[in-house]
Every structure is written in structure tokens, then in C-alpha cells.
Amino acid sequence: MEAIKDSQGAVWEVFIQAKPGQPYRHVGNVHAFDKEMAMQNARDVYTRRGEGTAIWVVPSNYIVASSPEDIGSFFDPANDKVYRHPTFYTLPEGVQHI
Amino acid sequence: MDTTHFEEIFEAKLARNEMIEPKDWMPDNYRKHLIRQISQHAHSEVVGMLPEGNWITRAPSLRAKKILLAKVQDEGGHGLYLYTAAETLGISRDELIDQLLTGVAKYSSIFNYPTLTWADIGAIGWLVDGAAIMNQVMLQRTSYGPYARAMVRICKEESFHQRQGYEIMTMMARGTPEQRAMAQDAVNRWWWPTLMMFGPPDAESPNSANAIKWKIKRESNDQLRQRFVNQTLPQGELIGLTFPDKGLTWNEEKQGYDFTAPDWAEFKNVISGNGPCNRERLAMRRRAHDEGRWVREAAQAYAAKNKRYQAVA
Numbered sequence: 001m002e003a004i005k006d007s008q009g010a011v012w013e014v015f016i017q018a019k020p021g022q023p024y025r026h027v028g029n030v031h032a033f034d035k036e037m038a039m040q041n042a043r044d045v046y047t048r049r050g051e052g053t054a055i056w057v058v059p060s061n062y063i064v065a066s067s068p069e070d071i072g073s074f075f076d077p078a079n080d081k082v083y084r085h086p087t088f089y090t091l092p093e094g095v096q097h098i
Numbered sequence: 099m100d101t102t103h104f105e106e107i108f109e110a111k112l113a114r115n116e117m118i119e120p121k122d123w124m125p126d127n128y129r130k131h132l133i134r135q136i137s138q139h140a141h142s143e144v145v146g147m148l149p150e151g152n153w154i155t156r157a158p159s160l161r162a163k164k165i166l167l168a169k170v171q172d173e174g175g176h177g178l179y180l181y182t183a184a185e186t187l188g189i190s191r192d193e194l195i196d197q198l199l200t201g202v203a204k205y206s207s208i209f210n211y212p213t214l215t216w217a218d219i220g221a222i223g224w225l226v227d228g229a230a231i232m233n234q235v236m237l238q239r240t241s242y243g244p245y246a247r248a249m250v251r252i253c254k255e256e257s258f259h260q261r262q263g264y265e266i267m268t269m270m271a272r273g274t275p276e277q278r279a280m281a282q283d284a285v286n287r288w289w290w291p292t293l294m295m296f297g298p299p300d301a302e303s304p305n306s307a308n309a310i311k312w313k314i315k316r317e318s319n320d321q322l323r324q325r326f327v328n329q330t331l332p333q334g335e336l337i338g339l340t341f342p343d344k345g346l347t348w349n350e351e352k353q354g355y356d357f358t359a360p361d362w363a364e365f366k367n368v369i370s371g372n373g374p375c376n377r378e379r380l381a382m383r384r385r386a387h388d389e390g391r392w393v394r395e396a397a398q399a400y401a402a403k404n405k406r407y408q409a410v411a
Contacts, residue, residue, distance in 0.1 A: 034401040
């Protein structure tokens with residue numbers, strides 16, 4: 001059998017849902033060799049005090065992130081469309097439930 | 099490459115008290131400083147499991163044993179939070195662990211002192227974790243995002259550590275004369291090394307200027323040490339324990355206690371590898387790493403085998 005190089009395993013990002021119905025939030029990462037181990041490690045490292053009722057683990061190299069240098073131009077299209085916000089509109093005095 | 103523009107953005111972010119994130123441009127020295135500080139912090143958590151682990155099998159009750167197990171497990175978890183924060187700066191877990199095992203990286207000098215009696219477990223929780231919390235509360239506002247977030251989680255968990263230590267000391271201080279003496283002896287031995295945990299005096303601290311400039315640290319070693327003394331003294335008095343410093347007096351003008359500086363020659367000696375337990379601690383870490391190798395190899399082989407099966411199926 002070929003020699004295995006000693007390793008701490010790949011990095012997996014961990015997301016936790018604190019309570020049913022809430023969004024999953026990124027809490028950190030763990031090292032693991034496969035998904036079962038990633039799940040168990042995430043439970044042991046991030047939920048020792050009832051921090052969550054559900055966990056997602058995702059291999060870090062599958063995360064695609066925006067680059068901070070491009071932030072200006074990347075999000076630019078959203079900046080000049082104030083009509084997307086309800087406060088943009090003028091309504092007659094006294095109107096209700098709208 | 100001209101980095102002036104990036105440097106301006108970096109400085110402006112710090113000036114606005116915004117956090118620096120892993121993908122942001124940062125000066126090389128900022129990165130190096132953080133890798134050194136965060137990895138030292140991680141190694142301290144991991145090596146810190148050893149002096150306490152020493153008492154798990156000899157805890158005086160099942161309650162005490164369960165608590166100590168949970169605390170030591172937390173320390174391991176804190177090490178992991180911090181390693182992952184360091185890894186976002188571009189260093190691998192394998193490199194970090196290698197630096198610890200080969201003695202290239204340092205860890206807190208406090209863990210090179212032995213835990214001789216059960217009261218030492220109390221003193222570590224109360225004094226050592228108390229000092230660590232003082233530092234870590236400040237680091238929740240450190241300028242590097244992943245480090246700050248790790249600190250928030252760690253601080254939440256640490257307050258149980260300090261309270262369980264103080265509870266042990268309280269019980270022993272109110273116990274038999276022998277238990278009382280044991281508690282006092284533990285304070286006498288841990289007091290000075292605990293004061294050293296905050297690092298050298300500001301005037302002689304080589305890394306402090308940059309750490310403050312980059313907002314990695316928000317307060318100086320001496321400020322934190324003073325606050326620790328101010329908070330801890332009344333806690334000792336309350337349970338009838340004293341501190342081994344004849345120079346301790348209330349200073350009305352500064353609204354704080356005057357105290358004697360620890361023996362910085364001893365500090366340097368322990369940091370350089372000559373403390374009572376340096377060799378034992380590193381030998382133990384290396385042994386644990388070597389003896390765990392087969393587990394890592396088996397996990398890798400198992401994952402590879404499953405991948406092959408899935409490819410065939």
C-alpha cells in the first residue's frame with residue numbers, strides 16, 4: 001500500500017441554524033476527511049451548548065466569494081434605483097394599510 | 099507593485115474601526131504579526147489542556163470530574179477556533195502544528211508550571227483564566243475579523259471556566275485547615291506567573307507598538323495587568339485568601355492597587371524553554387500527535403475508499 005502523507009484533512013465551512021425557521025449562519029470551519037466526520041466535528045466544536053438544531057457543512061473550496069477590490073463596481077447597479085424602496089413613493093395624506 | 103493605494107484603503111478602514119477580512123489587502127507585517135499572535139494563542143489553548151488534564155482522573159468528585167472534562171474539551175475547541183482564524187491568513191493547519199511540535203512557535207509561559215494539587219485547578223480557573231479573559235475581552239474588538247469572531251465565542255465559554263475555578267477556591271478556603279493551606283499555597287505559586295501572562299512591561303514589549311497601531315490590541319500589557327490586579331484582589335479578600343506581594347497597597351490617586359512587578363528574568367527563562375515543565379509539555383504534545391497518526395491515516399484511507407466505491411456505483 002502506498003504511504004499516506006500525514007494530514008489534518010480538508011477544510012469544511014460550518015453553518016448552523018439556531019432554531020427551526022431561522023436562517024443558517026456561518027459560524028466557522030472544521031477539518032475533516034469526509035462529510036460524516038465534518039458533521040460530527042462541527043457538532044462537537046460549534047454546538048456544545050445548544051447553539052443549534054441543524055447543521056450544514058460544505059467543503060471550503062466550493063465556496064465562491066466576491067473580491068473586496070471589485071466591491072464598488074460589482075454592487076454598483078443597486079445604488080441608483082431608489083424606486084426599489086417603499087419610501088420612494090409619495091402617497092396621499094390619510095391613506096391606511098399600505 | 100505599488101501598494102500605496104491599497105495601504106491607504108487599509109489605513110482608512112482601521113481609522114473607521116472597520117474590520118479587516120481575509121480577502122482584503124493587508125501589509126505583510128500585519129499578516130505576520132497576526133499569524134504569530136493567533137497561532138501562539140491557539141497553541142496556548144491546546145497545551146493548556148495538559149496541566150488540567152493531569153487532574154481529570156483524580157478529581158475529588160464525579161461533579162468535579164465532569165466539569166473539568168467539559169472545561170478541557172472547551173480548551174481544545176478554543177484551540178480549533180483560533181487555528182481556523184490563523185488559517186485564513188494563508189498558513190495551513192499542518193504548518194501550524196509543525197511549528198508547535200518543533201518548538202518554532204511559542205505558547206503562553208503559564209502552562210510550563212506544574213499542577214501539584216487539586217487547588218491548582220481552582221487557581222488556574224480563577225487566576226489564569228481570569229487573566230486570559232481580561233485579554234480576550236479586549237481582543238473581541240481586534241481589527242482582524244476572523245480573530246475577533248473567534249474571541250466572541252471564546253469569551254462566552256470562558257466565564258464558566260473562571261467561575262468553576264473560583265468555586266473550587268471558595269470551597270477549599272472555607273474547608274479544613276489543610277484544604278485552606280492548599281488553596282493559599284496554590285495562590286502563592288500561581289500569582290506571579292499569572293501577572294506575567296500579560297507580557298513584558300510596555301516599555302520593553304517589542305511587539306506592542308505595532309499591535310496598538312494596527313488595532314490588533316486596544317490596550318497595553320500594563321493597562322490589562324493593572325485592571326486584573328484591581329479586580330482580583332477583592333475576590334481573594336472575600337474568601338480569605340492573600341496574595342504573596344508585600345507591596346500591594348491601594349493607591350487612592352490612581353484608583354487602583356500598587357503592586358510589585360513579577361520577576362521578568364524568570365519570565366524570559368521560561369519563555370526560552372527552561373521552565374519547570376517545558377520539556378514535558380512538548381514531549382507530551384509530540385507523543386499525542388504521533389500516537390494519533392494512525393487515526394488520521396485510517397480516516398484518510400476510509401474516505402479514499404468510499405470515494406472509489408461511489409465512482410464505481
